[in-house]
Amino acid sequence: MKALVSGGAGFIGSHLVDALVERGDQVTVVDDLSTGRRENLETPTGRRAELVEVDVTDAAAIADTFERRGPELVFHLAAQIDVRRSVTDPVFDLNVNVGGTLNLLEAARTTGARGFLLASTGGAVYGEGAGLALPLDESAACRPDAPYGQSKFAAEGYASLFGRLYGLRATALRLGNVYGPRQDPLGEAGVVAIFCGALLTDGTPRVFGDGHQTRDYIYVGDVVEAFLAAGASEASGTYNVGTGVETSVLELGELIGGVCERPFEPELAPARAGEVQRIAIDSSRAAADFGWSARTALVDGLRTTAASFATAS
Numbered sequence: 001m002k003a004l005v006s007g008g009a010g011f012i013g014s015h016l017v018d019a020l021v022e023r024g025d026q027v028t029v030v031d032d033l034s035t036g037r038r039e040n041l042e043t044p045t046g047r048r049a050e051l052v053e054v055d056v057t058d059a060a061a062i063a064d065t066f067e068r069r070g071p072e073l074v075f076h077l078a079a080q081i082d083v084r085r086s087v088t089d090p091v092f093d094l095n096v097n098v099g100g101t102l103n104l105l106e107a108a109r110t111t112g113a114r115g116f117l118l119a120s121t122g123g124a125v126y127g128e129g130a131g132l133a134l135p136l137d138e139s140a141a142c143r144p145d146a147p148y149g150q151s152k153f154a155a156e157g158y159a160s161l162f163g164r165l166y167g168l169r170a171t172a173l174r175l176g177n178v179y180g181p182r183q184d185p186l187g188e189a190g191v192v193a194i195f196c197g198a199l200l201t202d203g204t205p206r207v208f209g210d211g212h213q214t215r216d217y218i219y220v221g222d223v224v225e226a227f228l229a230a231g232a233s234e235a236s237g238t239y240n241v242g243t244g245v246e247t248s249v250l251e252l253g254e255l256i257g258g259v260c261e262r263p264f265e266p267e268l269a270p271a272r273a274g275e276v277q278r279i280a281i282d283s284s285r286a287a288a289d290f291g292w293s294a295r296t297a298l299v300d301g302l303r304t305t306a307a308s309f310a311t312a313s
């Protein structure tokens, strides 16, 4: 199978590239290396993918890459992922997350791709979950609290439109807060990388707000399995990809302290704008339609993640 992974030099994308190469796909990575790293592709499997250094907002370069490589399956993960930057520079966020998605959708349908999978976000499209019956399923209203969630929601809308207009099979996976080896502190589950870094270097982790804010933390290996399962099925539409379990920042810190064998003694800082108080997402639909559910217990995933940070530092 010919696969194309945009954002394949990034955290989640590079794990997906490893898995696709491992199963024998011919993989093209499209990435401008703005937050992604070439080293993420320097694994024995990652090296077998072809990296094309292109910005997804460059329509002509994207069209040319698709014409040359003719991918059958497109995994679109390249994005502006920084929630705070989306608040300070919403137009940039829009151009990358919506404009970039449209460029890939256009290229995918004109070159006859048979499937398009978009990385969306269950942590940011729904908005505030406090006061709602958690975990939320896909029928919940989407009221993003930051431009990042809004641009991802708009990108989902275009993917779905290309299904109706052109018959392109488009699937949006609304990921929970993804953590694991290679993760960057800027991402939605950046707190895991930050806490691991602080605890492993005997620094003091900082908690914004009261620490009782919750997220649905999902291991990157489980997310890769969701992309593979959705890609191999005939499923289209929108799917949550999470555990359904809420974990507070303080509980997360305690767990990471446990696996790092360090006491978790954070300093408290003021809460930050644009961040929700509570969220967790229900993935029953993914289980029913393509047989996926999360398999990695949080403490096990954190142990693997902390070990990878300890080796890297």
Ligand SMILES: NC(=O)c1ccc[n+]([C@@H]2O[C@H](COP(=O)([O-])OP(=O)(O)OC[C@H]3O[C@@H](n4cnc5c(N)ncnc54)[C@H](O)[C@@H]3O)[C@@H](O)[C@H]2O)c1
Pocket (backbone or CB within 6 Å): 006, 007, 008, 009, 010, 011, 012, 013, 030, 031, 032, 033, 034, 035, 036, 037, 054, 055, 056, 057, 076, 077, 078, 079, 080, 081, 096, 100, 119, 120, 121, 122, 123, 174, 175, 176, 177, 178, 179, 184, 187, 188, 189
């Ligand atoms: N990490 C999470 O918790 C999380 C949660 C929900 C959704 N997502 C989504 O998953 C995807 C991957 O996120 P990640 O955490 O791996 O982040 P990441 O920053 O590691 O990966 C994003 C990749 O896209 C590339 N990129 C950014 N702008 C680009 C552009 N204009 N042109 C080409 N490449 C560009 C970056 O260089 C990077 O390699 C994103 O779409 C993100 O919105 C992530």
